[in-house]
Amino acid sequence: MSESTWVKRQFGHRARLALSPADVRVLDAQAHAARATWNLLHDFWTMTPKCRRSLKAADDAIRQARKDFDWLAVLPAQAAQAVLKTYFQAWKNCWDGRAEEPNFKSRIRSVMSVDIPQGRDLNIVRVHRRWGMVQIPKLGRVHFRWTKDLPAGKRADKENRITGARLVKDALGWHIAFRVQTLEAEPKPHQGPQVGIDAGVNIPLALSDGNHQDHGRPAQLPDGTSDRDKWLTPKEKEKLLRLEREAAHRRGFRKRGQKPSRRLRHTYDQIKQLRARATRRALDWQHQTTTHLARTYGTVVVEQLDITNMVKSARGTVEEPGTNVKAKAGLNRSISQEAWGRTVTMLTYKLARHGGELVKVPAPNTSRRCSACGLLTPGSREDQATFVCKNPDCGWSGNADWNAARNILHLYRIGHVVAVPAAGRCSRQARKRVKPATAR
Incomplete structure (x- = not known):
């Protein structure tokens, strides 16, 4: 052995x-x-x-x-x-x-x-x-x-x-x-297929083979604003809105420096319970989805994203104020709710446990390049959800996130890979080789 x-x-x-x-x-x-x-x-x-x-x-x-x-x-x-x-x-x-x-x-x-x-x-x-x-x-x-x-x-x-x-x-x-x-x-090398994954807001995890993973909860409301309570049921949303109004009403009677009343603290506790319930539902979906991906695919390719810079505010300064601040704030909330970094962390240690591999590729232009002809044509990404190649010799059209996932997998196949730490060495799981004498 x-x-x-x-x-x-x-x-x-x-x-x-x-x-x-x-x-x-x-x-x-x-x-x-x-x-x-x-x-x-x-x-x-x-x-x-x-x-x-x-x-x-x-x-x-x-x-x-x-x-x-x-x-x-x-x-x-x-x-x-x-x-x-x-x-x-x-x-x-x-x-x-x-x-x-x-x-x-x-x-x-x-x-x-x-x-x-x-x-x-x-x-x-x-x-x-x-x-x-x-x-x-x-x-x-x-x-x-x-x-x-x-x-x-x-x-x-x-x-x-x-x-x-x-x-x-x-x-x-x-x-x-x-x-x-x-x-x-130690698991044997996973013989499953390769897949590229694009993390998005409209489609949480778009796969290059078309088997997209969606939690069925829209990131935006019909009026275009961000739905910060998408993991709650309609009745739970009504209860949360009522509790927030009660908390605001009772907070108005509190003087500066005065401790909150027992009723106000109880209202805060109820709000925290609803928020915690939504967080646990999101975690449950992430665990089930990443486990399914680790069991199905041998190599998973994702983008090397700098999420901290992606969720920066567009407010700007007094001298140079930003534009579309409200829309950018809603997008930042949607990105934070999807927790892309946590999804990658789960995929890392679960793939290692099933014998798979997680690979990262550079992120620039994956959503702007056509996955059919490979060209960057201006105007192809006019719509957030649809990609239509403006190259006269191509004209390919499809879902924008699916197009990005196909580009991500193509970057891996041609060798454009970002060096990452060894699989399995993360906060949730560590691996250490031992001698066969200690094996049971």
Whole structure:
């Protein structure tokens, strides 16, 4: 058996927790303590002279603060150490040029989370088909939704195990995100066909073979404006509009600097729940679609897009104001809702797991060039949805996104490829070759 037969993979799995109101208050207190620990650590690091900054000094400061303040002691010691580790990693990312300097975490804007760095403390047990139990520090045994087989109990070993978890709260409640490490056989090369994909707004994913992937939710309303709530049903849209009007009405009675009332906070929570439901539906469609593409095609070709520049505002400056600002803002919202970058990330690790390959090609002129004659003729892309070649010797016409997908696949076949990192090395999944002696 060759050395490349087995591959060690790391991925995440998120599950919903079933908590009582008392459990929710405990986890809320731990999350606020974790955020406060980060802020206090940031104060300590920025106010201490450089000659006295060290990991040991920061560790000693955290330990002393946990002894002096009871509201910090509600956070488990391992979670506090995880905050310290994450903070130092943030500075390393800044020094390496991968991110900006770490800053304070706001109570309103920051995500409430608590880290459980050691997987052996979880003691995961499957209760029955739909539910499992996990041990959470300073909380006890908690039920969670069992939607995926996890390497727990007798199935866990050195190579197939859960290395840790993170508790995360969103508008739908508390969830647990497991960090899973498994040892799997390296897949054989996928023998499926090649396909080019053009990410668009009218057609979310246009394929070069005509098998377009559409979620059936129009990006624009009949009046031409962007539909920011396209993942909600008509009744849910009516409810959202009513809640937003109630929030605006109640917000008008609040004085400057006054805390929002309980009714206003409840209205905000209902709005967040609807927004979170729409986000989960979009994620579900992306997961199902990318899984289908990874199982069907061996090579998937996409454009190398700079989405950050594509969604920049057209407002301009006071001296040089922009034009069509409202239309550009609607287009930016539609692009952001489609989450093209997340789709590419999903395709990357899913194709690697099925033996496929993701390839990127340059994006310029893929939507302006005719896929039949290969020429750039002015006026061929007059309509946003239709491409009509103005070359007298060609005259080909068809869907504009389909034309771009055919051009993307053609660029790959003639060798115009953009160098990208190795497939499978992304935030959701990592691959590591191991020796056959560790294979099970």
